Amino acid sequence: MKKNLLDFSARELNLFMKEHGVPAFRGTQIRKWIYQGVEDFDQMTDLPKDLREWLTQYFSTGALKIKRLLKSSMDGTCKFLFDLGDGNYIESVLMKYSYGYSLCISSQVGCKMGCKFCASTGAGFVRNLTAGEMLGQIITVNRERGIRIGHVVIMGVGEPMDNYDNVVKFLREAQAPDGLGISFRHLSLSTCGVVPGINKLAEEKMPVTLAISLHSPFNEQRSEIMPINRRYPLEELMEACRSYILSGGRRITFEYAMIRDVNDTKEHAYELCKLLKGVQSHVNLIPMNNIPGSEFSRSKPEDVERFTKILTDKGIEVTVRRELGRDISAACGQLRRSETKEG
Ligand code: SAH
Numbered sequence: 273m274k275k276n277l278l279d280f281s282a283r284e285l286n287l288f289m290k291e292h293g294v295p296a297f298r299g300t301q302i303r304k305w306i307y308q309g310v311e312d313f314d315q316m317t318d319l320p321k322d323l324r325e326w327l328t329q330y331f332s333t334g335a336l337k338i339k340r341l342l343k344s345s346m347d348g349t350c351k352f353l354f355d356l357g358d359g360n361y362i363e364s365v366l367m368k369y370s371y372g373y374s375l376c377i378s379s380q381v382g383c384k385m386g387c388k389f390c391a392s393t394g395a396g397f398v399r400n401l402t403a404g405e406m407l408g409q410i411i412t413v414n415r416e417r418g419i420r421i422g423h424v425v426i427m428g429v430g431e432p433m434d435n436y437d438n439v440v441k442f443l444r445e446a447q448a449p450d451g452l453g454i455s456f457r458h459l460s461l462s463t464c465g466v467v468p469g470i471n472k473l474a475e476e477k478m479p480v481t482l483a484i485s486l487h488s489p490f491n492e493q494r495s496e497i498m499p500i501n502r503r504y505p506l507e508e509l510m511e512a513c514r515s516y517i518l519s520g521g522r523r524i525t526f527e528y529a530m531i532r533d534v535n536d537t538k539e540h541a542y543e544l545c546k547l548l549k550g551v552q553s554h555v556n557l558i559p560m561n562n563i564p565g566s567e568f569s570r571s572k573p574e575d576v577e578r579f580t581k582i583l584t585d586k587g588i589e590v591t592v593r594r595e596l597g598r599d600i601s602a603a604c605g606q607l608r609r610s611e612t613k614e615g
Contacts, residue, residue, distance in 0.1 A: 276402065278404030280404075282451075302316065309335060314328070335411060343600070346598065347596050349597030350417070360609065362405075364413065365607070373421045374422070374425060375409065375413055377426055384431065385500055388496075388498070391607065411452075423460075424446060426461045427483070431466065433463045436469050440473075457522070463485065465504055470509075471515065473516070482516060484509070485529075489543035525556050531569070531571060532568070536579055540579070548588055554589045
């Protein structure tokens with residue numbers, strides 16, 4: 273496989289060039305082109321011909337091959353299936369909001385976490401994505417649609433904390449002014465609750481938006497639907513969240529998929545209030561999306577309403593996530609790693 277130029281930071285690329293007898297500033301030039309989404313080295317007109325030839329032979333610009341693009345007829349959401357070139361596929365979802373475009377990217381091919389309600393984990397885990405492959409999703413979509421994505425959420429396939437080093441490198445390059453130039457505040461990372469990852473992230477001094485997939489305020493039930501809870505139970509998770517906020521991080525988003533008669537009762541709502549007491553937070557309720565073969569279904573609207581009211585009355589800020597891309601299976605928990613017929 274060719275070397276992915278997006279896997280280099282600015283410093284690394286300049287150094288690499290120097291080590292190969294190419295002036296370091298060529299690295300800066302190359303980087304400018306690849307971040308613009310230029311895929312053909314011959315279009316990099318300020319590079320000498322022999323350098324372009326060398327690059328063409330041994331390197332890739334990191335742009336990803338679009339295997340399939342599905343567009344929702346309901347809301348314009350687009351789902352991209354990317355071919356990684358090694359027989360693996362990943363999905364990204366582009367959403368349009370009043371504040372601009374947001375891309376939901378994948379961080380791994382498959383997932384090890386085994387959450388019972390999520391389709392991403394069903395087919396197992398294959399490998400981590402490199403930082404360049406995460407950047408490539410954004411750069412390719414920008415170029416394909418002729419847009420500039422302003423917000424990125426690492427909420428596609430994969431558990432970002434299980435691919436920590438690459439994800440952190442990705443975040444730095446996504447934020448770098450000579451990279452994608454997206455501010456940390458507009459970069460979100462969602463985790464199922466890998467506590468050591470949260471603690472490490474707190475030390476990186478990158479004020480990204482942290483989201484925690486909570487889904488139940490009761491240890492016993494959470495362990496049943498999210499195996500990670502057996503390793504890091506709620507007490508430890510909440511402790512890590514508190515220190516994340518104290519470390520100068522921002523308030524945390526708690527994601528809560530509303531599953532009918534499973535986690536949507538009054539008792540759950542009250543217990544959730546207790547759990548979040550004194551934690552600077554925001555709860556994002558996600559109407560559960562249907563997964564083929566799953567025993568779970570979506571909460572009734574009146575139960576979502578009751579749940580919301582209990583939280584709001586206790587002073588907790590709640591939003592119900594707008595469902596985008598349902599007709600193309602692009603909603604939360606529906607993304608997969610495989611090339612499937614039904615989308
Ligand atoms: N592994 C990370 C990143 C995935 S984010 C994490 O767990 O946070 C995807 C979000 O969608 C998570 O909050 C996940 O719990 C949620 N989700 C998974 N399956 C879902 C489903 N069927 N309906 C609604 N949300 C779901």
